[in-house]
Amino acid sequence: MVTFLYVRMREVSDRAEVTVIGGGLAGMAASIHLARAGCRVTCIESDTGSRPPVGESLDWSSPALLEALGLPMDRLIREELATYKRHVTVQLRDGSTRHYEPGAWLARPPYNVELRTVHVDRLQLDQILRETVLRHGVEMVIDRVDEVEREGRRVTAVKAASGRRFSPDWFIDASGNASLFSRVFRLPVHEYGPRKVAMWAYFDVPESIEGTTLYMDGQPPYMEWIWEIPIHSKSISVGSVAAGEAIQERRRQGLTVEDIFRQQLSRFPRLAELLPAAGALSPNVTSFQCRVHRRLAGPNWVIVGEAGSMVDPMTSNGVTAALRHAGDACALIVGSRRRKRLPYVARAMYSRRVVDLNRFFNCGIEKTIYDPAVRDRIGVLRAGRVYTVPAWVLNAVYSRIGPAGVVSTLLVGCVLNLFRTAAVVLNALCRWLGDPRKAAG
Numbered sequence: 477m478v479t480f481l482y483v484r485m486r487e488v489s490d491r492a493e494v495t496v497i498g499g500g501l502a503g504m505a506a507s508i509h510l511a512r513a514g515c516r517v518t519c520i521e522s523d524t525g526s527r528p529p530v531g532e533s534l535d536w537s538s539p540a541l542l543e544a545l546g547l548p549m550d551r552l553i554r555e556e557l558a559t560y561k562r563h564v565t566v567q568l569r570d571g572s573t574r575h576y577e578p579g580a581w582l583a584r585p586p587y588n589v590e591l592r593t594v595h596v597d598r599l600q601l602d603q604i605l606r607e608t609v610l611r612h613g614v615e616m617v618i619d620r621v622d623e624v625e626r627e628g629r630r631v632t633a634v635k636a637a638s639g640r641r642f643s644p645d646w647f648i649d650a651s652g653n654a655s656l657f658s659r660v661f662r663l664p665v666h667e668y669g670p671r672k673v674a675m676w677a678y679f680d681v682p683e684s685i686e687g688t689t690l691y692m693d694g695q696p697p698y699m700e701w702i703w704e705i706p707i708h709s710k711s712i713s714v715g716s717v718a719a720g721e722a723i724q725e726r727r728r729q730g731l732t733v734e735d736i737f738r739q740q741l742s743r744f745p746r747l748a749e750l751l752p753a754a755g756a757l758s759p760n761v762t763s764f765q766c767r768v769h770r771r772l773a774g775p776n777w778v779i780v781g782e783a784g785s786m787v788d789p790m791t792s793n794g795v796t797a798a799l800r801h802a803g804d805a806c807a808l809i810v811g812s813r814r815r816k817r818l819p820y821v822a823r824a825m826y827s828r829r830v831v832d833l834n835r836f837f838n839c840g841i842e843k844t845i846y847d848p849a850v851r852d853r854i855g856v857l858r859a860g861r862v863y864t865v866p867a868w869v870l871n872a873v874y875s876r877i878g879p880a881g882v883v884s885t886l887l888v889g890c891v892l893n894l895f896r897t898a899a900v901v902l903n904a905l906c907r908w909l910g911d912p913r914k915a916a917g
Contacts, residue, residue: 492518494646494809495634497621499523501531501795502781503650504605505802508545511612513810518642519609520634522620528760529598530674531794532713533561533688533705536578536593536868537875541799546608547601549594557601558594559706563687564792566860568694569743574857575687576864582872589872595688596795597707621651624660629774631657645816646809647777650802655783658769666831668766668838669846670698673723674789675737675759676715679750684712690790691744694856698722699846701790702740702747714747716740717789720763733759766842768834773823776816778805785834788841791867793834801830807880825885832889833874839896840867843903853906862902866895 494510496503499521507519539549552558563577582589610616619636625643626632633643649657658665684706691702700718707713716737726736737759741747768785772778780801787793808826812818844850844863851859870892879885 492516492615492642492644493813494518494648495520495642495644496648496650497634497656498650498652498654498781498783499606499609499616500529500650500652500781500798501602501605502652502783502798502802503648504602504609505541505545505799506648506650506780506806507609507614508605508612509803509806510809511609511614513806515646515810515813517614518617518644519614520617520619520621520636520642522618529602530676530715530760530762530789531798532598532707533595533703533792534593534795535792535871536582536589536591537796537871538799539590539593540875541796541803544803545605545799547604549590549592552594552596552601556597556708557604558596559684559708560686561593561595561688564864565687565689566857567689567691567744567746568856569691572857574860576860578868578872582868587872587876589875595705595707621656624656626660629661631774631777645776648802648805648809649777649779649783650781652782653764653786655769657774657777657779658783661771661774663769663771665770666768666835666838668768668788668842669719671720671763671765672717673720673761673763674715674717675733675740675761676703676713677737677754677757677759678707679712679714679754681710681712681750684709688792691747692856693743694848694851697848699848699851700740702744703789704747714741714750715759733761766838768831768838770827770831772827772830773805773808773818775818775823778808778818778823778826780805784830787834787837790841790845791837793837793871796871797830797834804829804880821882825880825882828889829879829885832892836870836892836896837867840899843899847903849903849906853909863899870895 493516496507496519499519503519507517510517563575565573565575567573578591583591619638621634622637623635624631631647633641635641689704693700698719702716705713734757738751764786766786766788772784781798787797804826808818808822840863844859874888877884879888
């Protein structure tokens with residue numbers, strides 16, 4: 477039986493047109509889009525599900541992208557895979573709060589944005605997507621890609637740890653933080669802020685609210701924050717994000733991961749109340765660097781999701797980015813299926829769209845929220861609005877326009893870069909003016 481299965485998997489892999497490296501959200505979305513277009517697809521996944529996925533609070537562009545995969549928002553709510561996200565609330569240590577929600581005008585023409593979005597149970601969402609992948613005839617292979625064979629900029633094959641070799645016409649790199657093709661081709665990269673560490677766990681509560689809450693501490697030189705995301709009516713995800721160096725210093729002081737996590741949550745009364753009933757905690761931990769690679773497509777390959785760019789989790793844009801990249805990349809491959817080579821302009825415009833949008837998100841939130849210059853000058857809550865308003869509006873505009881050609885890509889890119897530049901200028905101006913609290917002292 478095992479031999480038969482191995483032979484069948486090998487035969488399917490050998491005749492596949494596209495190999496997708498990575499079975500995370502971007503990889504599964506790409507596999508579904510390609511299979512629906514009639515492509516024969518092999519998806520290689522090295523993670524067997526031992527690592528819990530993150531990205532539970534979705535922005536307002538995600539529901540339409542999930543619906544394109546056969547998962548409309550009403551179904552997600554009905555089957556208890558998701559809860560409604562009506563707004564984002566920011567709460568400071570002194571109890572000050574502010575609600576951020578998209579304006580009603582975004583629901584009117586020409587934007588026509590769905591003002592509802594959701595929080596999702598990523599374990600259940602990933603499971604239902606995996607079932608969809610298999611139902612579409614995609615061959616899922618549990619293995620790890622160790623070697624990439626190439627001729628110049630063209631990938632000819634990939635070799636897995638098992639010794640198997642995959643040599644289709646097309647490749648999609650959805651390898652996540654492994655950034656496989658980015659490393660192989662030594663792609664240039666823009667990095668934003670220091671390496672960060674996220675810790676998170678799940679808590680049972682009597683009742684959850686229909687919104688994401690961000691607890692922020694504006695006192696450290698570099699912003700630390702905590703999320704509270706209701707993934708079920710009585711279950712919440714709670715996680716903290718801090719600079720890696722700050723976490724390492726606390727570890728050097730002898731604190732365990734659980735100690736640090738409890739210490740972070742205990743600073744806010746609402747979260748401190750959860751700790752006594754929680755008992756022993758074993759927080760999930762991940763380290764990440766917000767970054768955006770360039771030149772994300774080659775003659776027969778495309779990079780999607782976190783393999784190409786890591787968007788800061790505070791933006792709630794990670795799921796949207798993964799799904800957007802997957803759909804866009806698959807459209808490129810399907811459109812060039814017969815010629816078996818991506819036109820230079822098409823792949824350059826794909827890369828430009830990914831780079832411009834994700835640089836906008838990462839730069840904007842670093843310069844206005846994480847870095848102390850702006851928030852010390854105008855306050856955390858006002859800084860949040862300075863970031864949130866253009867981020868929501870431009871994300872809605874991007875979704876509405878759906879840039880694909882040269883003209884639309886360049887025009888939208890110009891607007892995104894204009895606002896990114898404005899964030900840099902505002903940060904520099906606030907640095908020049910100095911901390912008003914020190915001046916008052």
